[in-house]
Amino acid sequence: MAIGNLTGRHWIAGKAVPALEPFFRATCAPTGAALEPDYGDATHAQIKLACELAERAFAEYRRTSPNVRALLLEALADEIMAAGDPLLDRCHLETALPRERLLFERKRTVNQARLFAQVVRDGSWAEPRLDHANLELNSPDCRSLWLPVGPVAVFGASNFPLAISVVGNDTIAALAAGCSVVVKAHPGHPGTCEILAGCVDRAIAKCDLPPGLFSLLHGRGHDVGQTLVQDPRIQAVGFTGSLAGGRALFDAVCRRPQLIPVYAEMGSVNPIFFLPQTLRDGRWRQWIEPLVGSITAGCGQMCTQPGLILGANNQEWQELRHAVDERIHAHPYTLLHPGIADGFRRMVSQRATQRGVAEVVSAQVSKENCSNCQVTGMVFDSSVDELLRNSELEEEIFGPTTIFVDYESTEQMFEYARSMKGSLTASVFATPDELESARLLIELLQTKVGRIIFNGFPTGVQVNHAMMHGGPYPAAIGQFTSIGTGSIKRFARPVCFQNFPENLLPEPLHDQLRNATLRLIDGKFVSNTAQS
C-alpha cells in the first residue's frame, strides 16, 4: 500500500480486502467536498477473519521477548515519521486540523511509542512478584506476572487522528502488553487510518512478526463495532469517543457469553473553579488568553476542554466572561467533520433555550456564512442554582463553547463539587490566601475526577508516567488511565505460577535475572538480583 495511493480497502493481516457497498467517503473539512476513495462497512465474515488471524498471531506474539516488542514499537514510530507529508496532508483534508497541530500530534504519537518501548524493555510494569516456598509455614512457591489478555478491539477518536486513533494510545498499549489488535477505523478520517495501517503493517514485516497482529476494518454505522466486540476471540476493548458510543459498546459486551474488560474514555465537562480572590484587583486579566486558548484548543474538540467555568458573581467575573466571549466570537471554527458541526449547532441551540441560561452576547449563528463544517463559537452564562437543578448543563458539547456559572458563596461552589458527575479533570484556581478553601475543594474533587490542575488549564494531556486520563463514570469506564504508561495494564492481567520448575516460568520470574526489572521478592522490592 503506497502512501498517497489510497485503496479504500480494509487491511486484514497485511492484505487488502475489498470493501462492499454501500460506500461512504470522507468529507474535506475545509471545503465540504467528498474525498476519494470509497470506503465500505466491513462484513461479518471480514470481521471474523480479522479476529481469527489476530488470535493466531497472538499465540505467536505473546512468546516474544520484551526487546522484540520494544523494537516493534520503535519501528512503528519510524514508519510514521517515514510516512511524511502525504499522511499530514490527508489528515489535514479529513479533519481541518492545521499542519502545526498535526506536527505536534505526530510527535506525541511517536514519542509515546518510544516511551512505551523503554517501559516494555524495563519490564517492571508487569509487576513480577516472587514468594518463595516456606516449609515452616507450609506455603508453596508462588510467582506472578501481568500477562497479555489476547486480541484487543480498538476504537479511535475523531479528534486525535494520530495520537488516539489507529496507532494511538490503545494500539500502542496493547502491543506493548503483548496483545494483537483489530482497529475499527474512525469514519471521519478513513484515509488517515489507511495510511497509518500501512505504517503498522510495514513495522510488523520489518520485525518478522505475524501480519495478523494488526488489522484495520472500516465502518460508518454501529454494526461493525458491535459485531467486533462480540467476537469471542476479542478479550478487551479500548475506546475513546462519546458517552453514547462508549456505553453502547459496553452494553454489547454485556451481551457476550464471556464478559471482558471495556476501557472507554468518554469525555466530560472538566469544570474550572475560580476561587474569589483569583480574579480580584485586575488579576482576571491574566487568565483571559490562556482560558480562551484552553476552550478553543482544537476548535474546542478536546476531551479535556473546560466546558463549565465557576466563579463568584461579581464585577471581575463579568469582565472575564465578556472578554472571553469577545475573543471566542472573533472568528469561525472549522470542525472535524459535518456530523460534529451539526451536533454542535443542535446542542448549542438547545442550550440557548434552557431555563436560566443566557448567551453572554447574543450571536446569530448564520448558516449562510458557514460551510458544512464551519461554526460560530458560543459562550453561555448561568448560575450554580440552575446547574444544581438541571444536570443537562453538565453535558459535554463538543466544540467551541463553554458556560460560565456563578456562585453566590463558596459553600454553594462546594455543593456543586459534592454533587458533580465524574469528569476527566477539574481545575482549581486559588491565591495563597485561599489555600484552606482550595484544600477542601481538592479533597472533594479527588473522588470525582482523574486529574486536578492547580492554577492551570486542563487541555494538554502529558504522555508520562504520572498521567491519569480517566475518571469516574460517565467520564470513563475502567480504573486505569488511557494515556501514559499506566495504560499498558488495561490489556493484561496477573497470572500466578505455583510450584513451578524454573524452566517453565516466564523469564522475569526466574530467581536470577540479568536486567534491572524491579520485582517484589518475598515482600521486598528488589531491582538487583544480587540483593535477593
Add this chain to the structure above:
Amino acid sequence: MAIGNLTGRHWIAGKAVPALEPFFRATCAPTGAALEPDYGDATHAQIKLACELAERAFAEYRRTSPNVRALLLEALADEIMAAGDPLLDRCHLETALPRERLLFERKRTVNQARLFAQVVRDGSWAEPRLDHANLELNSPDCRSLWLPVGPVAVFGASNFPLAISVVGNDTIAALAAGCSVVVKAHPGHPGTCEILAGCVDRAIAKCDLPPGLFSLLHGRGHDVGQTLVQDPRIQAVGFTGSLAGGRALFDAVCRRPQLIPVYAEMGSVNPIFFLPQTLRDGRWRQWIEPLVGSITAGCGQMCTQPGLILGANNQEWQELRHAVDERIHAHPYTLLHPGIADGFRRMVSQRATQRGVAEVVSAQVSKENCSNCQVTGMVFDSSVDELLRNSELEEEIFGPTTIFVDYESTEQMFEYARSMKGSLTASVFATPDELESARLLIELLQTKVGRIIFNGFPTGVQVNHAMMHGGPYPAAIGQFTSIGTGSIKRFARPVCFQNFPENLLPEPLHDQLRNATLRLIDGKFVSNTAQS
C-alpha cells in the same frame, strides 16, 4: 454487643438497629435445628442510612495516615482473637466446619489483616509517581497516587465464614485502601457475622475512628443486596459466591446512573490435567490421597475445588479413578447449610442423567440416612468428547463431587484447554520427560486461568503478594486478585495532581519523603529520597 449474646439486629455505624419481620434463622448444620435469634431483611431506609453514614465516615477516614489505617487493621486482628471460643462455637454450629479448620481460617484472617497493615504502612502499593516539570519540553509537574474510591459494598461467601466474610479479604482490602464498608451478612451464618461486626466496631472505637466506617446489614433474599449496590454513595462492590449471584449484582450495577467497578469471584471447575506419564508405573498411587484431600477439602465447598480431572484413558487412570471414588464414598459430608445441600443433591442427580456421563460406582443417595445438610459424595466419569459437546460438564457443583474425563490423545486434551471457560485455577501434572507438552499446555492456560499449579493441587489459597485469585469470566469479574496484597487496588484508582504546590499534595507525593515508600520518579524507581 457482648460476644455470645446475639441480638439479631443490624449493626449500623456501631448501633444496633432492630430487624423487622419476616424473620429468618440460621440452621444448625450438624443437627438441622433452627438457631436463635431471629434475623430480618434490612429495610430500604436502613440500607440508605448505612450508606449515608459510610459516606460521611469516608470523608474523615480518607484523611487518615497510613499508620492509622494499619493500626485499625491490627486492632481488628486483635479483636477477632479476643472474640475467642464463642465466635468459633457459633461458627461451627452455623457451618458444620470443624474446629481445626476454623482455627486455621481464623489464623489466615488475622494474618491477612496484619500483612495488609504492613503493606499500608509501606505505602508502595498506591504507586506514587512523580514527573517533574520540564521547561525544555514545556511539560508541567504531574504526580499521581492510587486513592480510595469511597464506600464499598461487601458480600461474603458461605464457605469461608471468617476469611471471606464480614472481616475477610474484601473488608480488609477496602479498609486498607482507605474506604468505608457496608457488609451484607451471609444469611447462612448471621450469628458469626454479628459477632464479627462487634469485633470491627470495637476496633474502630479503639482507634477513635468514625463508627460509620462499618455497617452490617442482614438479609435472606436478593433485595437487600440489589438495593445496596444501587445506592448512589456506593462506589465499588466486592463479592464472593456463585456465578448467578455475582452476575445479578453486576447487572444491578449496570442499571445505576453511575457505573462503578464490581469485583466478583464466582468459582469455577479448576481442571487438573494429568499428562500420560504421570500415572504410569504405579505413580498414580501417590496422587490418590492428595487428590481426594483436594476434592473433599471443606466438604468440597471450595472455589478452587478440582471439579474436572483429565487423564489419558488407560488402566492406571481407571485405577486412580476407582481409588478416589472409594475414598470419597467412605463417609457422609455435612454441608454448610440446607440450601447448599439441596443444590448439591439436585445438581448431582442432573449430572447422573446426562449423556455420556456415568457414576464411577453407582451410589444410592439415601435421603433417609442424611439430615438436612448431610450428603453422599459422588464421582462421575466421562470423556473429553462429551465435554467438548456439552459445556454443562464445566459447571461447578458446590460440594464433594468431581468428574474424571479421559482423553484419547494429548491433542484432544489441548483442544479442551483451548476451548475451556475461564477458571480460577488449572493444575498440570507432568514428568520431566513431558516438559514440552506441559509448556504448550501452560501457555494455553495462561489466557484461561488466574493461577496454574505444577504437580500440585489447587485448594489452599495463599495470602501473599504473588497470589492471583481470579481469572477470566465466568470465574471472576475484574482484573485484580481478590486474595493477597494485590487485592487492595480494587478499591482505589489513580488521581493525578498537576502543577500543585507541595502543601496541597498528599504526603507520598512530596519531593522529600521520610519513609522508604517505593516511587517512580521521572521514570526511575526510587525508594530512598536521597537518590531522587
